[in-house]
């Protein structure tokens with residue numbers, strides 16, 4: 143396991159190193175690390191998480207939808223092809239999504255496609271806080287939300303994913 147760094151080290155690294163380290167705490171969203179780097183120094187790891195969360199809160203609705211669309215489908219094509227980011231692959235593995243029955247895979251795929259047609263972005267949930275069953279339940283239940291509720295809920299899940307990814311890097 144990689145050793146974690148502490149916040150004083152985070153405060154000394156340059157922008158390029160910061161981006162290398164935190165460029166994927168929000169999936170594929172390197173703009174977040176570029177913007178958050180400008181907020182240094184950070185008081186502690188909570189403060190660093192808050193800055194990434196504030197970045198998300200500060201996006202326009204369109205910007206939030208762009209961020210949501212950077213996320214891979216759960217148990218989707220990228221996963222089958224082994225093309226997930228290493229963070230996403232670890233998260234999907236921990237939820238049991240890389241070891242589904244054919245029925246579970248078909249269910250997730252079918253409802254995720256329906257969800258994407260309704261909302262225009264993939265269903266997003268913090269996989270590390272869930273298992274296959276709760277993910278399927280969430281997918282079915284959240285489909286009935288309004289688009290605004292779903293943007294808010296999905297961004298909240300991105301915040302949880304982001305925080306756990308930061309806590310993997312910083313002690």
Ligand SMILES: NC(=O)N[C@H]1NC(=O)NC1=O
Pocket residue numbers: 169213214215216229230233234264265266267268269270303
């Ligand atoms: N679609 C989706 O929720 N993807 C994400 N969830 C998670 O925990 N990691 C991801 O990449």
